[in-house]
Amino acid sequence: MAIFIDENTRVMVQGITGNQGTFHTKQMLAYGTNIVAGVSPGKGGSMVEKIPVYDTVESAFLEYEPDAAILFVPAPFARDGVLETLSVGIKVIVVVTEGIPVHDAIEIIALARINGAVVVGPNTFGLISSGKCKLGIMPHQYYVRGPVGIVARSGTLSYEIVANLKEAGFGTSTAVGLGGDRVAGLSFIDVIREFEADSETELIVMIGEIGGTSEEEAAHYIKNNVKKPVIAYLAGKSAPPGKRMGHAGAIIERGQGTFQTKVQTLESAGVRVAELPFEVPYLVKEFLG
Amino acid sequence: MKLYEYMGKDLFAGVGIAVPWGKVVGDPLEAAGVFKEIGPAVIKAQVLTGKRGKAGGIAFVNNPREAQNEAARLLGMTIDGFKVDRLLVERKLHIESEFYLAITIDGTLRCPVVLASIRGGMDIEEVPPEFIVKYLVNPILGLRPFMAREICRRLELKDGLASEFSAVLFKLYRLFRERDAELVEINPLVLSEGRFIAADAKVTIDDDALFRQKDLVRVEERTVLEKKAYELGLAFVELDGDIAVMANGAGMAMATLDMIYYYGGRPANFLDAGGGAGMEQTAQALELLLATEPRVMMINIFGGITRCDDVANAFAKVKREKNIEVPVVFRLVGTNEEAGRKILNDIGVSTYRTMREAAQKAVELAR
Numbered sequence: 001m002a003i004f005i006d007e008n009t010r011v012m013v014q015g016i017t018g019n020q021g022t023f024h025t026k027q028m029l030a031y032g033t034n035i036v037a038g039v040s041p042g043k044g045g046s047m048v049e050k051i052p053v054y055d056t057v058e059s060a061f062l063e064y065e066p067d068a069a070i071l072f073v074p075a076p077f078a079r080d081g082v083l084e085t086l087s088v089g090i091k092v093i094v095v096v097t098e099g100i101p102v103h104d105a106i107e108i109i110a111l112a113r114i115n116g117a118v119v120v121g122p123n124t125f126g127l128i129s130s131g132k133c134k135l136g137i138m139p140h141q142y143y144v145r146g147p148v149g150i151v152a153r154s155g156t157l158s159y160e161i162v163a164n165l166k167e168a169g170f171g172t173s174t175a176v177g178l179g180g181d182r183v184a185g186l187s188f189i190d191v192i193r194e195f196e197a198d199s200e201t202e203l204i205v206m207i208g209e210i211g212g213t214s215e216e217e218a219a220h221y222i223k224n225n226v227k228k229p230v231i232a233y234l235a236g237k238s239a240p241p242g243k244r245m246g247h248a249g250a251i252i253e254r255g256q257g258t259f260q261t262k263v264q265t266l267e268s269a270g271v272r273v274a275e276l277p278f279e280v281p282y283l284v285k286e287f288l289g
Numbered sequence: 290m291k292l293y294e295y296m297g298k299d300l301f302a303g304v305g306i307a308v309p310w311g312k313v314v315g316d317p318l319e320a321a322g323v324f325k326e327i328g329p330a331v332i333k334a335q336v337l338t339g340k341r342g343k344a345g346g347i348a349f350v351n352n353p354r355e356a357q358n359e360a361a362r363l364l365g366m367t368i369d370g371f372k373v374d375r376l377l378v379e380r381k382l383h384i385e386s387e388f389y390l391a392i393t394i395d396g397t398l399r400c401p402v403v404l405a406s407i408r409g410g411m412d413i414e415e416v417p418p419e420f421i422v423k424y425l426v427n428p429i430l431g432l433r434p435f436m437a438r439e440i441c442r443r444l445e446l447k448d449g450l451a452s453e454f455s456a457v458l459f460k461l462y463r464l465f466r467e468r469d470a471e472l473v474e475i476n477p478l479v480l481s482e483g484r485f486i487a488a489d490a491k492v493t494i495d496d497d498a499l500f501r502q503k504d505l506v507r508v509e510e511r512t513v514l515e516k517k518a519y520e521l522g523l524a525f526v527e528l529d530g531d532i533a534v535m536a537n538g539a540g541m542a543m544a545t546l547d548m549i550y551y552y553g554g555r556p557a558n559f560l561d562a563g564g565g566a567g568m569e570q571t572a573q574a575l576e577l578l579l580a581t582e583p584r585v586m587m588i589n590i591f592g593g594i595t596r597c598d599d600v601a602n603a604f605a606k607v608k609r610e611k612n613i614e615v616p617v618v619f620r621l622v623g624t625n626e627e628a629g630r631k632i633l634n635d636i637g638v639s640t641y642r643t644m645r646e647a648a649q650k651a652v653e654l655a656r
Contacts, residue, residue, distance in 0.1 A: 076500060101469055101498035102394060109399050110428045139593035139624055154540020156591045159623070160644070163591070180539055182396045182471075209540055212396050235543035238550040239559070246524035246539025246561035248497070249396060254414065276551060277544055278645055 002129035003149070003174045003194040003201075004092055004118065005068055009133045012066035012090070013038045014057070014073055014081050016048050020096070021072035024137050025049050028070075031134040036064040057081075061088040068092035070126065070135050078122065079104040086115050094135050095121035095185075102182055102248075109185045119185025123247070124177035125155035136177065138162075146171020147288060149195035151188055152207035153178050153214075154247065157235055161207060161280050168281035170288065173200040178214075180247030188218035196226050203229045203287055205280060206271075210236030211250040211257040216265045223269035229287045232266050233274045234259060290494045290508055291337045295377045297490025300468060304460040306475075307486045311379030320360030321353040323378040332359055333377045337510050338369040339412075339491070346373065349381065382486060387477035389413055389421075390457065391491075392465045394472075401426040401465065403436075403458065407444055409477035432462040449483075457485050468505070469498030514577065521573045523562060530555025532655050533583035533615075535574055537562050537595045545589045548644060554652035557583045563595075571603035576611070585616050587651040589644055592623025599625075601632035608636060616654050620647035 011028070015021040016038030026049055029035055035051050037060040044055030054060035057069075069090050073081040078097045085093050086108075093112065100122045112119045120127055126136015130145045138155065142163045148170050152158035155177060162172055176191045178184045188206055195201045204226070208215040215234065222230055237259045239245045241252040252258055263273050274280045292300070298308040312323045313335070324330050334346035341347060346368050348359035356378070366373045387410035395402040403424040408416045422443040426432055437458055441451040457478065465473045474491035494502060511519060518525030524539060532549055534556045536542035542561040549556045558581060562574045578586060590600050600621065607613065619640045621629050630640050641647040 075497065099497045101501075102471060102495045103466065103469055103498065106394065106399055106401070106428045114429070137594055152540070154538055154543075156536070156538025156593060157540030157544050159593050160541060160544075160591050163622070182394065183399045187397070207540070209543060214397055217397060233544075235540045235547060237547045238556070239543060239546070240526075240528065243526045243559075244524070245526065245543050245559055250539060250543065276548060276645070278643065 002132055003191070003198050004120075004127055004176070005129050005133040005135055007034075007132040009034060009068050009092075009135070010064065010066045011035045011133070011135060012057070012060055012064070012069045013051070014040075014069055014071040014085065016040050016051065016053055016072070017043045017046065018072055022048050024072065025051060027137070027140065028134050031140045032132075033134050036066050057084040057088055061090070066090060068094070068135060070094040070096065072096055075099040075101070079108055082108040082119065083111065086111055086117055089115070091117045092135075093117060093119050094124065094126045095119060095179075096124060096126060096137060097121070098123040100181070105181060105183045109183060112185060120176065121179040121181075121185060123181045124179035124184075125158070127174060127176045129174045130172050138175070142166050143175065144171040146173065147200065147202035148172045148284060149198065149201035149204045150175035150207070151178065151191040151195070151204065152176070153209050153249070154180060154207065154235065157277065158207050161205065161233065161277055164278055164281050165284065168285065170281065170284055173198060180249055182212070182249045184249075188214050189221045192218060192222065192226060192230070196228055201228065203231065203284060205284070206230060206232045208232060208234045208262065209247070209250050210234070210239050210245070210252055210259050210262070211247070213256060215262040219265040219269040219271065222271060230271045231274065231280060231283045232271050233277055233280055234262055290496055290499065291510060292492040292494065292508055293335045293337065293375070294333065294490050295335060295375075296506065296508070297492035298487065300464055300492060301487050301490055304464045306457055306460045307484060308490070309379040309382055309486060309488060311377050314360065314376050314378055315374065317357040317360040317364065320376060320378050321357040324350065324353045324356035327378075327380040329381040330356060331379050331381050332356065332363060333379070334363045334366060334368060334373040335375040335377055336368045336371040336373055337508070338371055340369045344368045382479050382481050382488060385480045385482075387479055388454070388485070389416070389476045390461065390478045391472065391474035391476070392461055392470075393474075395425065398425060400428050401462075403440060405440055405444055413476065426462075431466070432459060453485055468492070469495045469502055471495050514581065518560070518577055521577070522570065523560060523574050523577070525577065526559040528556050528558050530557045531584040532651050533557045533578040533581055533586040534589070535560045535562055535578055535586070536589040537591065541589060541591060545587065545644065545648065548648040549587070549652060552649050552652040554648070554655050557581055567595075568599045568603045571600050572607050575604060575607045579607075579611060579613065579615070583615055585618065585651050585654045587618045587620070587647060589620045589647060590623070592621070592626060592629070595623075596625045597621050597623060597629030598632060601629035604638070605632055605636050618647050618651040618654065620644055
């Protein structure tokens, strides 16, 4: 088992003919992802890495019935691209695009929920079920099968921690990037709930940061619903209030989203919080020896 | 992008929300001139901070002389780091009562939220929660009459007052959506002779939506360096330490700062060169950092999409052209790590494999 995607997932790449789309299609194929079709308006009939390209999602869907999509579509067109994908009934949609207007993100996430679909992102590195399917942009050499489920708000920091874990001998079941924007399709809770039910995952690592309250809400959920051990690392301890630290969502506003509140709430829910990123494998070792 | 009060009020007026009669002025004589047109007035410093009232940035004046003197005083002020160079002179309102009304985005619940209170005129953080109505708006439905009725019921507004309030609410919601706002706030929303008037305006527009808000005047609150970084597509925040930091990825950059603090150092900035930074972007980021004249520079790259050899080549290029004198601590791992390390070693720069070693070294060098 894995969460959201596995070796049977049939993937469609939207924006496949752009630089990013083509590069990451190649990378995903190299990891073994089953990409069946690409979409790029005006480029229908061409091929990228031997993957057939269609003008519209509907035409690609009629031919291949993909069950997951990943978007490398420029921000001004991302809303339309996601709605197009929702309209054919695809249930897992990864939005890599950064800089999508927040009102657009709210709309697509709300519509996805009504349609029973999951939006991963926006502004995410995607998700990867080790050894099975990569639907994202992470450097995949660090993702080997193992018992640790990863859920993170940031990309490179999670790669760092996954690489440290691999070096210490711990692989990952699935890693999910929530995305760095102010609103995200998935919350820590959504992913932790899946990990709790996933037979492959024995321990959960959450990688959070300042801003918003999703870590705090996760803490309340964990306290009442999660039996598997949870370890957290949070970035932004030293961030000044009122400043956006790279991610649109990484900002302390009106006293909300501080590092201290997050750590306190998580610790009182029984989550072990690592002070520095390289301490995560030591904490994992305590539980998984 | 935060808007000045007078800009927010222009937007309010554009959707039909009443605002006090007023004019923007840049010198004391002009302020006196406006007084002669409108009589008793309030003069308000135009700054992008909510701390204006407490800092003495608002003055009530009763004659032209007073208007001139107070305007002169306000124009010399610096409030919360913002220098005052513009004032809004407005006709003084007859206030019956003060309300609060705002619409913003609840990031966790992923929807617009209306905040309303019959206790306006003070900091909303100081209003007891039981006096604040918080109503979540289903983003697919948008604001509907039944929602407005429920908000008015919770505020205990009746009849005429309820319909007046709802009218303002609908106009404000329209503005919120059409202008891609993250926040629209009226505090206080003044009840004056039976009608509502927006005595203040706080509007923040989503930076990511500016591409489709072309007619809005751009407001700059970034420092010179932050502005330059923004134009280069880099996320950059100036801090007050002496170790310049560059990392790829926002989370990684934050974690790097945290680690520098942990070992007793002080970072000079936050700089995310991007999770997929290429050579050109890296070179520009480096040049920006050098311009801050730090004591030490720490570069923390976890190559994923970013290739270590690209970063190393960018650094070598800048070093050739700029003659970098400050000590540089380089942490380089991941994609094409070996190639990157070799390029750096060839120009006499050593690299570290872990963030910890690099951060400790940077702090040591800064001492």
